[in-house]
Amino acid sequence: MTPPEIRTDPTPEIEDDPMSQATFLSPVPSELTTTTTLDDVLAEIVERRGEFRTQGYVSQDVITKLKQVGIYRASTPRRFGGDALPPAEFLRLVERISAADGSTGWVASFGSALVYLAALPLETQAELYADGPDVTFAGGLFPVQPAAETTAGFLVNGRWKFASGCMGADVLGVGIPGDASTEGKPRTVLLRPDQVEIVQDWNVVGMAGTGSFDLVVRDVEVPREWTFIRGGTPTVDEPLYRYPTLAYAAQVLAVVNLGIARAALDYAEEVGGGGTGVTGAPKLADRAYYRIEIAKAEARLRAARAFFFEAAEEAYATVLAGDPVSDAQNALLRLSSTHAVQAGSEVVREVFDLSGTNAIYNDHPLQPLVRDAMVPTQHAFLSPAMYDAAGAVLMGLPPTIPAFR
Incomplete structure (x- = not known):
């Protein structure tokens, strides 16, 4: 084709x-x-x-x-x-x-x-993967920008933010409004990197290396078959694409904080047995408060991680059994993700608070961990509002926020 x-x-x-x-x-x-x-x-x-x-x-x-x-x-x-x-x-x-x-x-x-x-037409996907399955995709989906309809598709113009990973992307996506055929959900259009200007304006405290730059597009016409609805019905019938798409999007971001927190605890447990502080005080491992709080942080991280992976594995087992993931299971996916990202951030901060004056220096190993762990908690998919929405679903009520499933 x-x-x-x-x-x-x-x-x-x-x-x-x-x-x-x-x-x-x-x-x-x-x-x-x-x-x-x-x-x-x-x-x-x-x-x-x-x-x-x-x-x-x-x-x-x-x-x-x-x-x-x-x-x-x-x-x-x-x-x-x-x-x-x-x-x-x-x-x-x-x-x-x-x-x-x-x-x-x-x-x-x-x-x-x-x-x-996977919501693209199968013919489009065949072209997308024609040179192999290793494809990097990055999107700056918001703010959604208007796009004029053409005979073939859409004429795209505008500027979009937070295109994490765009510098290494093989294909880029930007958000345009939906219509009656999308039930009002935004549409994403796909572009080649040479059709997009990347504005390198990522100047932030944490996650500084994500390359979450702005994307600018000027008068590019994109055929309709190279657009999709985020979370739309997949055209591929394989188990992964029957797993809740938006919940998965939340999980992949939340798990970043589990990794960062693991690094912080590994550091704290390794250096705890080191030398005395600048004041001559006993080494950290000899202080009861340090041992107790590090143990509590270890338990908090492992508990959040266990809930997180348990929810993922149970939902996917349902998919493999040929059944749809239930509303309650989806709520647990969203709840465990928000809990994980918050717990991870709290653990990193606890390690920092226990680490003494040296940890305030910019070149201290904990500094980038503290800054990075703050960022995922700010993502809309992981906000505290998810607790309310998940709680509502678990009690048989509709979710209190849109795009919960």
Whole structure:
């Protein structure tokens, strides 16, 4: 099948661009043929995380290595050569990466985002994965911008925020309004990187390396078949795509804080047996309050993590049994995600509070963990409002917020 022509107006340059007549994506890099393990990549991330924070995004060669270890085929349909991993399995991978670096874990978490693209027509997906299943997708979906309808699709203009991972993306998405056919839900249009301007304006306290830049699009016409409804009915009939899409989107972000909290506790437990403080006071491990509070934090993190993965595994078992995930199970997915992100942030802060004056220095190992752990708690999918919505559903009432399922 010939890929759709996606044009830009006015466009002498684009019309002459061979990409406009080629496959939608570039070929998979030859580096993917080399042998790399996840442990290798994690070690490199630890060495280079300062680089990512300074430049504001995860470097392309590391994205390539994450592709090689399967992060960006984790939600590609099996029919197109992907792994379509069970959610809990992918979440554990993101947790490990986040323990090495929160920003890289956040960017890796969008390896799950191809579940959205399962709502595209099958013919479009076949073109999307024509060069292989390792596809990186990033989206700046809000604020939703108006797009004029054309004979073929939509003429797209505007600026969108928070496109995490856009610097390493093979395909980008931006949000436009829905209509009667989408039941009012926003539509996402897909674009090639050469059709988008990335404005590098990510200047933040935490998650500084996620590259959550703005996307600007000017007069690009996108065929209707290259658009989808986020959380829309999938055209792929495989178990992963029957799992609640919006709940999964919340989980992949929440698990980042579980990884960051794990790193903070590992640090606290390792240094607790070190030397005395600057005042000559006993080492931390010899202080009862330190031992007690670290033990409490360990219990808090492990309890939140157990609830989180239990909810994921139970919901996916229901899917595998051929049944729909119930409203109560979906509520537990959303509840466990919000609880996990809050617990992770609290554990990091507790470790910081216990660590003494040295922890206030900018170059202290806990500083980036504290800053990073603040950010996921601010995401709309993980806000305190989820407690109210989940509680309502568990008591047989409608959820109190939109887009809960």
